[in-house]
Amino acid sequence: MIRLSFFDNNKDILTFKSQMWDLISLCDKDFFPTLSSRENSKNGPIKYFESLFSPNARYVLALVEDKVVGFSVFFHNYYEDLISDYTPCNYIKIACVHPDYRGLRIATMFNTFIEEQLPQNLVLPYIVRRTWSANTPQLKLLNRFGYKLIHKFDNDRGNNVSTVYFAKPILAESSIGKCIS
Numbered sequence: 001m002i003r004l005s006f007f008d009n010n011k012d013i014l015t016f017k018s019q020m021w022d023l024i025s026l027c028d029k030d031f032f033p034t035l036s037s038r039e040n041s042k043n044g045p046i047k048y049f050e051s052l053f054s055p056n057a058r059y060v061l062a063l064v065e066d067k068v069v070g071f072s073v074f075f076h077n078y079y080e081d082l083i084s085d086y087t088p089c090n091y092i093k094i095a096c097v098h099p100d101y102r103g104l105r106i107a108t109m110f111n112t113f114i115e116e117q118l119p120q121n122l123v124l125p126y127i128v129r130r131t132w133s134a135n136t137p138q139l140k141l142l143n144r145f146g147y148k149l150i151h152k153f154d155n156d157r158g159n160n161v162s163t164v165y166f167a168k169p170i171l172a173e174s175s176i177g178k179c180i181s
Contacts, residue, residue, distance in 0.1 A: 002069065002106060004113055007059040008122070016061060017053075019068035024049055027096045032132050032157055052093060058122065060113050062097070062106045070097035072110040076122055082151060086167040089126040090114060111145055115170060125171045133162040142166050 007013040013020075025044045028035050035045030052073045062070035071094075078091035092114065097106045114127060129147070131138045147166035154162045 002062050002064055002101070002104065002109070004109055005061045005063055006113065006118075007061070008119070010053050010055070010057065013053075013059050013061075016068050016071075020052075020061075020071055021049055023068055023071065023098055024094075024096055026098065030096075032134065032161060057093075058090075060110050062101070062109065064101075069101040070095070070106045070110070072096075072107075072114065074114060074127075077124065078128070083128050083165060083167070086126040086128050086150060088124045089128045089167070090118075090122070090124050090170075092127060092129040107141060111141070115145070115168070123170060126167050126169055128165060128167045130163060130165050132157050133164050134160070139164075 021044075024035065028045055035048045036042070039045065039047045041047070054075065056075045056077060058074050058076050060072045060074075061068050073093045075091045075093055077088050079087045079089075080091075083089065083091075095107050095110050127147075128150070129142070131142075133139070133152070145168065147168045149164060150167045151165040152162050153164075156163050
């Protein structure tokens with residue numbers, strides 16, 4: 001049985017860090033371009049992985065007993081000029097699921113948790129995420145969950161492969177003091 005565990009700090013996640021490394025190393029080539037190629041590393045996406053453990057990072061792990069079979073990392077209260085119209089936000093940095101456990105709706109479980117089950121003090125007006133235009137499964141999931149395209153860098157990942165940003169309002173208009181439709 002798959003269960004989700006939420007960690008809101010870097011200290012408590014340390015127990016699972018090596019399993020997360022094994023998983024991201026296994027899934028490195030599932031990203032485009034590969035995570036390790038972004039840093040010219042033959043030893044895996046070391047810098048990328050370490051960047052996941054920033055002070056504003058929060059973690060959702062999918063576990064089978066004590067084995068990590070997937071994880072999602074989001075940065076709480078994230079700001080970037082490019083997405084300033086959609087901040088403050090929880091920025092989903094990555095979702096990674098072990099190949100043997102794909103098709104079990106783990107990514108959907110991550111989305112549902114981040115959208116609907118966060119502790120109240122972590123709920124922000126928007127959730128923002130980034131992917132690439134050829135990532136069809138991710139794009140279908142984002143559309144199904146009501147995300148809208150907010151920015152696109154055409155062909156920056158290769159011929160006909162663009163970086164795309166999506167956002168979804170989480171709080172009602174009256175909660176954030178402006179219209180978010």
